[in-house]
Amino acid sequence: MSAVSEPSDSAVSFRRVGKSFGEVAVFRDLTLQLPMHQTTAIVGASGSGKTTLLQMINGMVRPDAGAVDVLGKPVPAQNLEAFRRGIGYAVQGAGLFPHLTAEQNVTLVAKLEGWSEADVRSRFLQLLSAVGLAADVAGRLPRQLSGGQQQRLGICRALMLQPSVLLLDEPFSAVDPITRLGLYESFEQVQQADPVTSVLVTHDLREAKRLADFLVILDQGQVVQSGKPAEVLAHPATAYAQRLIESQLS
Amino acid sequence: MKALLYVLCLSLLSWANPLWAQSVEKSVVVGSKNFGESFLLAEIAAQVLEAQGFAVTRQLGLGGTLICYEALKNGEIDLYPEYTGTLSQAVLNLPGNPGREALNRALRTDGLELLDEYGFNNTYAVVVSDALAKDLGLERIGDLHNKSLTFAFSHEFLQREDGWPGLAQRYGLTSEVTGIEHGLAYQAIADGAIDVTDAYSTDGELQRYQLRILEDDLGYFPEYRAATLVQTSASAPLKEALSGLGNILNESQVQALNAEVVLQGRSFAAVASDFVRANSAALGLGNVAQPQASSSWLQQNWVVELWGHFVRHLQLTGTALAGSIAIGLGLSVLVYRRQRLADGLVYLCGLLQTVPSLALLALMIPLFGIGFVPAIIALFLYSLLPIVRNAITALSHTDPNLVKVSQALGLSPWEQLRYLRLPLAMPAIFAGIRTAAVISIGTATLAAFIGAGGLGEPIVVGLSLNDTDMILRGAIPAAMLAIVVELAFGGLERRISPPK
Numbered sequence: 001m002s003a004v005s006e007p008s009d010s011a012v013s014f015r016r017v018g019k020s021f022g023e024v025a026v027f028r029d030l031t032l033q034l035p036m037h038q039t040t041a042i043v044g045a046s047g048s049g050k051t052t053l054l055q056m057i058n059g060m061v062r063p064d065a066g067a068v069d070v071l072g073k074p075v076p077a078q079n080l081e082a083f084r085r086g087i088g089y090a091v092q093g094a095g096l097f098p099h100l101t102a103e104q105n106v107t108l109v110a111k112l113e114g115w116s117e118a119d120v121r122s123r124f125l126q127l128l129s130a131v132g133l134a135a136d137v138a139g140r141l142p143r144q145l146s147g148g149q150q151q152r153l154g155i156c157r158a159l160m161l162q163p164s165v166l167l168l169d170e171p172f173s174a175v176d177p178i179t180r181l182g183l184y185e186s187f188e189q190v191q192q193a194d195p196v197t198s199v200l201v202t203h204d205l206r207e208a209k210r211l212a213d214f215l216v217i218l219d220q221g222q223v224v225q226s227g228k229p230a231e232v233l234a235h236p237a238t239a240y241a242q243r244l245i246e247s248q249l250s
Numbered sequence: 251m252k253a254l255l256y257v258l259c260l261s262l263l264s265w266a267n268p269l270w271a272q273s274v275e276k277s278v279v280v281g282s283k284n285f286g287e288s289f290l291l292a293e294i295a296a297q298v299l300e301a302q303g304f305a306v307t308r309q310l311g312l313g314g315t316l317i318c319y320e321a322l323k324n325g326e327i328d329l330y331p332e333y334t335g336t337l338s339q340a341v342l343n344l345p346g347n348p349g350r351e352a353l354n355r356a357l358r359t360d361g362l363e364l365l366d367e368y369g370f371n372n373t374y375a376v377v378v379s380d381a382l383a384k385d386l387g388l389e390r391i392g393d394l395h396n397k398s399l400t401f402a403f404s405h406e407f408l409q410r411e412d413g414w415p416g417l418a419q420r421y422g423l424t425s426e427v428t429g430i431e432h433g434l435a436y437q438a439i440a441d442g443a444i445d446v447t448d449a450y451s452t453d454g455e456l457q458r459y460q461l462r463i464l465e466d467d468l469g470y471f472p473e474y475r476a477a478t479l480v481q482t483s484a485s486a487p488l489k490e491a492l493s494g495l496g497n498i499l500n501e502s503q504v505q506a507l508n509a510e511v512v513l514q515g516r517s518f519a520a521v522a523s524d525f526v527r528a529n530s531a532a533l534g535l536g537n538v539a540q541p542q543a544s545s546s547w548l549q550q551n552w553v554v555e556l557w558g559h560f561v562r563h564l565q566l567t568g569t570a571l572a573g574s575i576a577i578g579l580g581l582s583v584l585v586y587r588r589q590r591l592a593d594g595l596v597y598l599c600g601l602l603q604t605v606p607s608l609a610l611l612a613l614m615i616p617l618f619g620i621g622f623v624p625a626i627i628a629l630f631l632y633s634l635l636p637i638v639r640n641a642i643t644a645l646s647h648t649d650p651n652l653v654k655v656s657q658a659l660g661l662s663p664w665e666q667l668r669y670l671r672l673p674l675a676m677p678a679i680f681a682g683i684r685t686a687a688v689i690s691i692g693t694a695t696l697a698a699f700i701g702a703g704g705l706g707e708p709i710v711v712g713l714s715l716n717d718t719d720m721i722l723r724g725a726i727p728a729a730m731l732a733i734v735v736e737l738a739f740g741g742l743e744r745r746i747s748p749p750k
Contacts, residue, residue, distance in 0.1 A: 058658055084660035095655035099673045108669060109659050157659070167658075 011036040011071060011165060011197040012057055018065035019052060026052050027221045030066070034214065039191060039198040041208035041229070043244070044218035050201040053218070054167050057199065058087045071164055085109060088158030088166040088196070092174050094150040096142040096157075102149075103138040106157045113161065127156040130193065131186040148179035152186060159190070166198040172207060184210060205248040209233065217241050277305035278488065281318055281327035284311045284699065285432060285714045286518075287372065287452060287476075287508055291331035293522035295478055295492060301526065301535045302491045310518075311710040312620065313699025314406060315340055316612055321701070322479060323360050326619040329484070329492070332364065333372060335474035339412035347473050358482060365478040365489060366496030370504050372452040373471045374407065375463040376417070379439055383462040390467040391421050399445035401425045404432035407448040412472055414448075420470045433713030436461065450474075452501055454508025455716060494534035512715055552723065556708070560727055563704035566622070566697055567690040570629035575683060578634050582641035583667065592642045599635040607632070607693050611700045625694070625702030632693055633686035640682030644675030676746050684739035691732045695724065705731070 010033035017030040026049045034040045042050045055061040056068050059075045068075050076083050096105045106127065107120045115123075128135055131152040142150055151171055158166055172180050172187075188211070191198070202208055208215055208229060215229040217240070225237045233249065236242040278299055282292030289310050296306045309327050312318050315336055321327045334353060338344040342356045353364055376391050378399075383389070386397060407413040408429050417423070430438060435447040436459045449456060451463060476499075478492050499507075510521045526533060585591040605613070610631065614624030648671045656666045698706030705728040712720030 060654070060658060081660040081662050084658060087658075089655070089658035091651070091655060091658075093651070095651055097652060097656075097670055097673075100669075109661070112661075112665060 009036045013069045016066035017063045019063050032223055036197055037195045038213035039211055040214040041200045041212035042216045043208050048218040049221045054201050058084050085161055086164055088163035090154045090158040090168050090171040092170040094154035098142055101139050102153050106160055110160050130190050147175045166196045168200040277307045279307045279309055279327040281312050281330035282310040283318055284710045289518045293518045297522050297526045309701040312701050320615040321620045324619050329478050329480045331476055332479040333474035333476050335472035340410050361482050363482045365492055367475045367477040368499045369497040370499050370501045371473050371475050372450050373474045375449045375451045377449040377461040377463055378446050380460045380462050390465045401427040401446045402430040402444040403448045405429045420468055433716050452504040454512045458513050559705050559707055566694045566704050570626045571687055573630045574633035574637055578637035582638050586642045586645040596639050599638050602631045603635045607696045620700045622702050625697035629690050633690050636682040636685035640678045644678035645671050680743045687735050688732050695728050
């Protein structure tokens with residue numbers, strides 16, 4: 001069995017990607033495919049390149065070499081705004097705009113896209129119930145909401161336009177453990193109802209184990225192992241993977 | 251955003267006030283400088299013209315020789331009373347005491363002409379209090395030698411060729427001097443704050459404050475013979491109408507007229523009116539009718555007048571502020587993402603701020619003339635800095651995480667500005683506008699020096715009359731307005747920035 005297994009049906013593919021920031025090379029010759037309609041977790045230590053990898057998918061970071069394909073097409077150089085509206089994005093701390101209400105935050109881009117009032121409203125309410133929020137949060141400002149509520153709204157915002165790919169940059173890490181479990185359940189419900197290709201960056205192997213269908217372990221810009229979580233965890237292929245698993249799961 | 255609209259609407263509304271509806275009738279514009287005698291002579295000239303059927307507009311109290319001269323040269327005013335010594339020394343740089351013919355030859359280059367002299371010589375004088383003169387035995391300017399006295403001169407006197415620098419040289423005086431607004435100098439002498447200042451020899455206040463003119467034993471001061479300065483292109487009927495002013499007044503008569511204003515508190519218009527009626531034959535006028543109430547420049551009802559100044563002040567500051575909000579914010583939005591351009595803009599606005607207000611107003615004259623427009627432009631330039639600096643700083647310091655999120659959501663740069671940066675920058679932008687508004691209200695009091703009116707007008711006239719009540723009539727409403735605007739903007743600011 002190869003340490004790096006490749007899913008047959010890939011939603012995102014990195015082909016021989018290289019990326020440096022100044023003198024520091026983050027990726028050299030990265031090749032990786034992420035499966036369609038599944039949740040991929042990218043796990044690694046700080047500085048392993050997780051977030052850079054994520055941001056190459058929506059064009060926030062451009063590779064110096066190689067190419068990134070999303071749903072079979074390269075990330076465009078022009079008209080990135082339209083492309084990004086097809087890709088959901090949720091971050092640690094939610095990143096809600098402080099001057100907009102919960103509803104305004106979630107629905108802003110749909111309105112800019114010219115959705116009808118009725119469509120905007122029904123999608124918003126549908127998402128609220130999917131992530132387990134009551135409708136009365138709609139008119140509140142972010143500061144009037146708990147961290148968990150904000151984070152759920154961040155996920156609603158990412159899903160509002162029914163994206164084909166959902167990028168999650170440690171969105172569950174800034175809340176307390178109980179709230180986090182609730183968020184996991186909500187995310188699982190959303191994914192069961194209508195599975196979206198998701199890429200979850202995290203340093204938490206337990207979280208990856210629970211939520212991901214496909215696991216990628218990243219160390220200093222190298223994919224050291226990838227595959228189904230159960231297989232990876234049962235058979236760590238490198239010393240780094242071994243240490244990572246032992247430090248968190250034993 | 252709505253709050254900005256309120257400001258714009260307010261400034262537009264102020265235009266609708268009928269009290270300030272100006273007639274567009276083509277009339278002779280009579281100017282004066284900002285001291286009592288100049289007001290009085292201009293008022294006499296104006297009434298002489300009115301008595302002969304001319305329509306007259308008064309632009310009195312303009313801020314000094316430079317502003318009057320430039321305004322006349324630019325055709326913003328048609329005439330103002332000027333002094334031969336001022337022209338030769340301060341404007342034309344001619345030595346000695348050139349006669350009117352020599353002056354007129356030099357004035358022709360600027361297209362100006364000095365009409366017949368009124369007859370009196372109002373020279374500069376150095377004055378001390380009577381009491382001090384007796385104590386120290388001061389009679390001549392030379393007696394000031396080696397006396398430990400406090401010298402304070404008007405700003406113009408300190409600067410002029412024929413003022414302090416030459417005087418100190420001629421008499422070998424080495425004392426330190428400070429500048430003081432002329433209208434405050436006599437009170438300062440009376441209070442003992444200063445000992446020596448400059449005065450005009452025909453000044454009606456010399457009696458009131460019991461001041462002694464020190465004899466110019468070395469004959470330093472040139473003659474200052476008053477006459478009407480007009481454009482060479484002025485119509486023959488206009489010049490003819492003013493010819494009656496030749497040799498109409500001697501020194502003691504002028505001093506008496508000046509005293510009627512400063513000592514008896516009569517208006518310039520009333521004193522001038524009495525004089526014109528009493529001298530109608532000498533002035534070449536027929537039977538002069540009772541002056542119409544409308545020709546009185548100083549209205550008797552000062553509340554009505556104050557309201558006019560107040561509305562005018564609002565128009566000045568409101569219009570300037572609306573302009574600097576629109577243009578300042580527009581420029582800020584255009585450049586905030588380009589660091590060097592943004593720095594350059596803030597630097598430029600800062601530079602404008604360092605130009606002294608009066609100098610900026612004077613600089614406006616060759617470009618925009620005098621009156622409302624140049625005043626608004628100057629106020630507009632002053633208001634830019636706080637608005638631009640706050641806007642650029644706030645727009646370029648939006649939380650980088652939120653900017654990243656907005657990009658990832660697929661917002662275009664314009665949408666990021668509209669939905670993220672601008673709303674978050676609003677409190678800072680508003681604080682800038684608030685500062686600009688308060689600065690404008692204060693600075694606008696100086697606009698009276700270039701004939702723009704407003705609450706500065708009673709201040710200018712009050713200063714020229716040494717009339718504290720009148721100064722306060724302008725200063726108090728201006729201060730109140732600044733406070734009210736400060737509070738109102740504070741309230742608006744709290745409304746637009748969400749509760750913490």
